[in-house]
Amino acid sequence: MIRIAAVGDVHLGADARGRMRPALENVGEHADVLLLAGDLTRHGTLDEAQVVAEEFADLPVPVVAVLGNHDHHDDKPVEVARLLSDSGLHVLEGDAVVFEVGGERIGVAGVKGFGGGFAGKCGSNFGEREMKAFVGHTIEIAETLRAVLASIEADVRVALTHYSPVPDTLRGEPPEIYPFLGSYLLGEAIDATGTDLAIHGHAHFGTEQGMTPGGVRVRNVAQPIIRSAYTVYHVEPMVRAAVAG
Amino acid sequence: MTSEPYLSAHLHRAIAEDPRTAEAGVRATVRGDHVLLSGDVACEQRRADLEAVVHEVAPDLHVVDDVRVVSVAEPEGSEELR
Ligand SMILES: [Fe+2]
Ligand SMILES: [Fe+2]
Numbered sequence: 001m002i003r004i005a006a007v008g009d010v011h012l013g014a015d016a017r018g019r020m021r022p023a024l025e026n027v028g029e030h031a032d033v034l035l036l037a038g039d040l041t042r043h044g045t046l047d048e049a050q051v052v053a054e055e056f057a058d059l060p061v062p063v064v065a066v067l068g069n070h071d072h073h074d075d076k077p078v079e080v081a082r083l084l085s086d087s088g089l090h091v092l093e094g095d096a097v098v099f100e101v102g103g104e105r106i107g108v109a110g111v112k113g114f115g116g117g118f119a120g121k122c123g124s125n126f127g128e129r130e131m132k133a134f135v136g137h138t139i140e141i142a143e144t145l146r147a148v149l150a151s152i153e154a155d156v157r158v159a160l161t162h163y164s165p166v167p168d169t170l171r172g173e174p175p176e177i178y179p180f181l182g183s184y185l186l187g188e189a190i191d192a193t194g195t196d197l198a199i200h201g202h203a204h205f206g207t208e209q210g211m212t213p214g215g216v217r218v219r220n221v222a223q224p225i226i227r228s229a230y231t232v233y234h235v236e237p238m239v240r241a242a243v244a245g
Numbered sequence: 246m247t248s249e250p251y252l253s254a255h256l257h258r259a260i261a262e263d264p265r266t267a268e269a270g271v272r273a274t275v276r277g278d279h280v281l282l283s284g285d286v287a288c289e290q291r292r293a294d295l296e297a298v299v300h301e302v303a304p305d306l307h308v309v310d311d312v313r314v315v316s317v318a319e320p321e322g323s324e325e326l327r
Contacts, residue, residue: 003323009270016288030320040288042267070267159296197326204270204284217326224270225286227316232323 002156002237003108005030005061007221007230008037008201011070012051020055023229026150028060030232032101036089037201037221038068038112038162041080049080053087062099064090066110068162068202094144098154104237107154111145113163113186113200114138117179142185149193155237159190168210169220170203187212197235249275252303259302265294271312273299275287280316285315 005027008021027034036056041048049071056063070082081091090097092110099106116123118136125135149159164182165171173181181203190198191214198212201222209223210218221231246253256273260266268291271284280303282294292312299308 005320011268011287012269013287015290019288020317023317026319030323041262070269073267163252205272222270223287223315226320229317229318231320234323234325236325 001015002033002101002104002235003031004033004035004106004158004197004199004233005230006035006037006199006219006221006233007226008162008220009039009068009204009224010036010052010055011039011042012055012087013042013048014051017051018055022037024055024059026128027230031230033099033108034059034063034230035108035158035160035221036063036065036201037160037199038066039070039201040065040068040084041071043212044071044074044080045222046076046079046083052193053084055111055133056084056089057087062090062097063088064092064097064108064160064173066092066112066160066162068112072112087110092160094141094148096148096152097191098152102240103218104156105154106150106156106158108160109145109148109152110160111141111148113161113165113184114141115163115180115184116183118167118182118184121178122184123179137185138185142183142189146189146192147193149189156197156235157195159186159191161186161198161200163201164200164206164218164220165190165198166210166212166218167220169200169208169218170206172205172207173203183207189213190216206230226241248268254323256302258312259298260295263298264284265306266291268295271295275303275306278305278307279309281309281311289314
């Protein structure tokens with residue numbers, strides 16, 4: 001059994017420095033790995049990224065993160081990711097990490113994701129350049145996610161995104177804004193690759209639990225939803241084998 | 246006076262885009278003379294910043310502040326996925 005701690009949308013800045021640290025220092029008692037589902041900062045500045053780095057550095061378990069839209073706001077996503085990587089976090093954008101925990105391997109593939117909407121109610125890669133850029137960004141990210149998930153060799157495979165792969169976990173948000181909260185293309189990539197669990201954030205007013213059309217568990221771990229420093233999932237490696245068999 | 250839907254839209258944008266708040270997770274609901282703020286923020290300072298920004302955009306409205314500071318406690322229990 002692998003214990004996965006996860007939280008998204010911590011939106012840290014200098015004013016919130018150190019708030020999470022006491023609970024984080026005990027994360028090893030709850031989990032084997034900690035996943036951060038984006039929106040680590042408020043504006044994506046390097047000063048805020050430094051606060052994030054201090055909060056999540058030197059923890060007893062590996063920390064794996066993707067960036068969110070807020071972490072892009074200052075147009076320095078590469079620098080923010082580098083600063084966090086230099087502090088020992090694994091920042092993913094179109095790549096994966098695999099850890100061994102008690103003889104079992106957990107692989108995490110991470111992308112930010114993007115919007116577009118869900119089957120039958122989504123944008124199309126058509127028309128104005130701006131529209132094609134919007135939908136094209138999601139298509140590109142979903143293709144990357146699919147390739148990275150497929151490449152992982154592990155007993156438990158997790159997809160980590162900021163945007164949602166399903167509408168289920170958005171319940172509580174106005175339906176009119178679903179196209180800005182996620183895309184079915186992410187869900188399709190998850191379903192095509194035998195993934196065990198999908199973790200995302202971004203929808204602060206959504207709900208925690210959902211499922212892809214292919215039966216993969218989805219969890220929205222935005223901090224306002226989980227109401228704690230992080231939440232913990234225990235995943236049995238045989239889940240996928242049992243379903244597939 | 247700005248009509249209610251436009252005022253709601255201005256408040257929504259200000260809360261999301263003003264650098265002092267940059268909150269995507271706070272709702273502002275205008276009802277007559279009142280504006281209700283709801284949602285979660287990362288620390289106490291941000292509740293005060295929110296009220297200040299809202300007051301600038303809509304100085305005539307009475308602010309009802311239901312915004313909560315998000316808990317950063319250790320989790321109780323875990324979910325078994327099998
Ligand atoms: Fe967020
Ligand atoms: Fe977000």
